[in-house]
Amino acid sequence: MPKKALLVLALATLILSCNQKPNKVSHKYTNALIHETSPYLLQHAHNPVNWEAWSPEVLERAQKEDKPLLISIGYAACHWCHVMEKECFEDEEVAQMMNENFINIKIDREERPDVDQIYMDAIQMLSGNGGWPLNIVALPDGKPFWGATYLPKDNWIKSLEQIVQLYKNDRARVTQYATDLAGGIHAINLVETDTESDLYSLDQLDAAVNQWSQHFDPNLGGYQRAPKFMMPNNWDFLLHYATTKNKPELLEQVNTTLTRMAYGGVYDHVGGGFSRYAVDTKWHVPHFEKMLYDNGQLVSLYAKAYAVTKNELYKQVVEETIGFVQEELLDENGGFYSSLDADSLDEHGELEEGAYYVWTEEQLTQLLGDDFPIFKEYYNINAYGLWEEGNYVLIRDKGDEAIAQNHTISVTELQDKMAKCLKILKKERAKRSKPRLDDKILTSWNGLMLKGLVDAYRYLGNEAYLELALKNARFLEKEMIKEDHSLFRNHKAGKSNINAFLEDYASVIEAYLALYEATFDDAWLNHSKKLLDYTKQHFRDEMSGMFFFTSDEDHSLIRRSIETNDNVISASNSIMAKNLVKFHKLYTKEDYGDIARQMVKNVQKDFDRSAQGFANWLHVILYENQNFYEIALVGDNYKALGKEVGAQYLPNSILVGSKQDGNLELLKNRHVDGETLAYVCIEGTCKLPVTTSEGVMQQIQSFQ
Template sequence: MTHKFTNDLIHETSPYLLQHAHNPVNWEAWKPEVLERAQKEDKLLIISIGYAACHWCHVMEHECFEDEEVAQTMNKNFINIKIDREERPDVDQIYMDAIQLMSGQGGWPLNIVALPNGKPFWGATYVPKDNWIKSLEQLTDLYKNERSRVEEYANSLSQGITAVNLVETQENASIYSLAQLDVAIRKWSQSFDTFLGGYKRAPKFMMPNNWEFLLHYATSIEPEMMEYVDTTLTRIAYGGIFDHVGGGFSRYAVDTKWHVPHFEKMLYDNGQLVSLYSKAYAVSRNDVYKEVVEKTIDFVIEELKDENGGFYSSLDADSLDENGHLEEGAYYVWKEEELKNILGDDFLLFKEYYNINSYGLWEEGNYVLIRDKSDIEIADELKVDVSYLKERMEKALALLKEERTKRKKPRLDDKILTSWNGLMLNGLVDAYRYLGNEQYLDLALENAKFIEENMMKEDYSLFRNHKNGKSNINAFLEDYATLIEAFLNLYQVTFEDKWLDHAKNLLGYSQKHFLDETSKMFYFTSDEDQSLIRRSIETNDNVISASNSIMAKNLLKFHKLFPNEGYGDLAKEMLQNVQEDFERSAQGYANWLHLVLYEQQNFHEIAIVGEDYKKMGREIAKKYLPNSILVGSKKEGKLDLLQNRYNEGETLIYVCIEGACKLPVNSSKAVFEQLKN
């Protein structure tokens, strides 16, 4: 196919950047030499940030960046830089903070106009064509006629960008108490939607770290909290945000009942939700949770798995409808007549089960499948056997899945990101641990091997990105933190020293190249990378937990295995630095809150030594024990916890706290009894 225009993005690997390679805009990728040229030519920068699955990014591309009149304005007066936020979260963080300081809100596409040195002075998200041209012309005139004023504002804004990211050290503060935690959670709970789950607002985002902490809190402090966790997880599983036909979760729901999603499917959501639902299944043995895990992993294998074991990033929200137009959700929605024709005699059952009625109607005659009752409730209402109902629904969904293969699939973002693969690897480990399916361990080991061979260098530095057989971009703290966590958890279900060694070496590299010795927090970028305006320190838990909160949890667990290396002291200092914000915004620090429970309650090291160490490990690992770490070996292991523990002909289990152990026992039942006391 011949194209009228081709710009410099044609040399990139990011699917998002390649989508813009034939725009008439002279786009370039974010590179030091582009910034140097901007300063040499004294040209303003347009920095436009988005990602492949972003609906409004596509809309603005079509309305503005594919338009020759717009391109003429942009090319004449600006150097134009396109950024995939998933490849370069470091740059995205800076400019997202900038637009939030300027306007109080943010989102994607994120469009910034900056001085030639990269300092921003104007920003907006989606802008229609006429407004975009008008804004750019005004900004060009402003820079030409009132340059000193523009530079003064940009410098002031840059100081603000630096200030909002400062972390004050709190070395002498006491660790947050359980009483303080109770106050913070009571305040947090005022926003809980106890009927529909999640929070009392729309849109509704799935926040896996929020509910994973509350699961931990419910099982260790407040059993009544489990009702809210169950309500939330069940409603999400019933909702249209979960793809009942093909498995997997969309990004968020636009309404209060988890019904109509923003249809993009991201690897990071699905990896974290596999972990969450696996742990919730271990606690509740709720078959709905087990089914969610199984169908989500099936989706990931089917749609996001690379043949070499890595996992792709996302599926777009948009796909081609029957008229060949890109439309959000076209791949996933159903018309009533269509369902009748496909399902035949089963339609009436299906209609009740998935609400092909006013409750399940979206718009323009399109239905998004949603449940609102359990199998038992529906079977009672319809006077049918539960097993019969489930069998008919499984058959119906299989027919719909087959029918859906005739539709045009959403576009795939097939770049492989280290941190998102770390989250998915963690999900697979948890699914194996709590559901016991060996296939999940095989998938986890295949993915870990892919990361080991393609993303990890000999010095334990990491690449961020992999595409078309090539790895590039130096990794960020979130890549190290998530991978350390995943490798540590993989060790706990395999007892293969290699994964523990990898995790420890990655931690050592992180301390050397990311740690700020003053604040005792970790920078988001390595000291080997060029910084822009500031080196960010990420502390707020968002849809993905903050890289510093993941790292602090890693450090505390490594302290349990290597108590003389200072890991525990560093984890405590990090916790002390952020804990004053817990009462103000507990949900924004949910992953950090695990550390309060680790520090204020007993945390157990469980060491297994003997012939049956793997079998015993599997039995113990099936139980949800968040305040514990599991180690094991056939004979003497190299960890201190495994030294002088071997007794020939026996498999002994030692339950310890900070290396001080109770008398050894030889069954998982006895271990669980010791953990109660």
């Protein structure tokens, strides 16, 4: 930044600070991010770097000034983002270099996943790996030509100096390179339309799952690698596959994984909820940030697994995780916040990863007294549970029965003791500086949490979960759905903004449809269908049959992405394909089923080599190759009967219900006075009605 500009900015800041009320912190620098709502962007609002948020206007100005863009992407809970900010973006020397030579843009990847996707693809093409912070230098039109993740100050300055010289002295070469790279970014995202192949068969699926299973860790669960991510869509599909195909060895692997994750340090035994991933093979030391999207999906997964196994550990995980979300991430308006940071202030006032969560043996001894010896064995305050610098991350490795037997007490006594100990630790932990909260409310992540709550209600039967789900559903209805049935992406400080992306529509469509199945309230089904039809109109690529990540009403980027690979969150197209199959069962005259089948055909060539990377898609293969049951309930007690049927794990099914004949074809001409009847159907062809949930299950088994 020129000295004159620095002087003017400093003077303006001084004047502003004089006008502020007492006790407010004054800042030497304030940039354009001060007008944003994202906590991540606001964290950078007082950097000396002249950061601006991503917008068409900023890109237009870059072209007018003929300056390259320096685009830095991260998120509020990102540890290395904070490190680079401290080392580079808070440094005046670095800021002057950046301000003089670049248009500097800061992006919250959670607000703008559309931009993040493109530049993450770019850096992976440039360097072979990626991550956050994601730093990209691009031409004024947005085409990238250089990228890096975290760099310390000296490396950062040297890199930027070389880029500036190259941009000034060899523009033609830079432009050609950026053009070629942009072509590659387009090419890797192309999806070809496959009209020739048959739909993937069960035999093919069996072979793909067999290949996939070679990577399992049979002892510690998950995969034979570190770090270990939870990957809920992987285990959700394998639970579906193992139960409907009667594969006990696969169900055992799912159970091993879910048990080990619940035992691990990646699960917060004191406060409930999961961290993002474990850095080791035994689920011990987490990357301590807690994300809403992980916890929403894991609530759903553990609730389903509880329905299958009746394992009380899974029920406990669901209850405690929902408790964490309610306590830490629930806004009074019914929306859910995004995340808790990995970092918090330690006893010396320094930001440190995991400081809020870890314990020394001395602390535990003093706090737990006579109960410490049994707690020590239960949570491995030993070499197995030691992290670093004398800190322990609580981790289990034995069941309750074994430890109770070792201490000659009953399992109930043991559980009571551990509950008492954890309560003491939670009270003590509350005195610590809490991790920073990212309190923006994202539509897609709220959809995932809503689906988790509905599944928790459905399989655990707790009415409080339905109440919480309804509160969230009404929040989305009020604040995120526009009059034309389009969606906002983000809500913060009472305002909704940013046009939603495909993942927002897909997750809310799925959650509202699930909520209809739990309540039989037509309002949720109608919302879900209107969102689906809006998505068909504004996101669908007629050429490939897939759905773009961005709407046709949004400002165009250097690529209109199509998301197909299932990752920690399922691909928006795979969620849409599942939604379309289910809507086909309800609205057979629409083209929903044809669209879903074509989508699957377009990506199924990749199932053989990477089934785990397409796990959510594989549900559709089971839907299409196995019986899919439409269960219609009609009569005065349809809700009570629906709750009984819904408590059964029936992944290949959809529930509809009404007191009398309803609007759906499945509910027409079904009502009989004085009776509550259940009809089990396949593609609209139904067996004779029954009156109990047991009768429903018997009919489903007789179809097989």
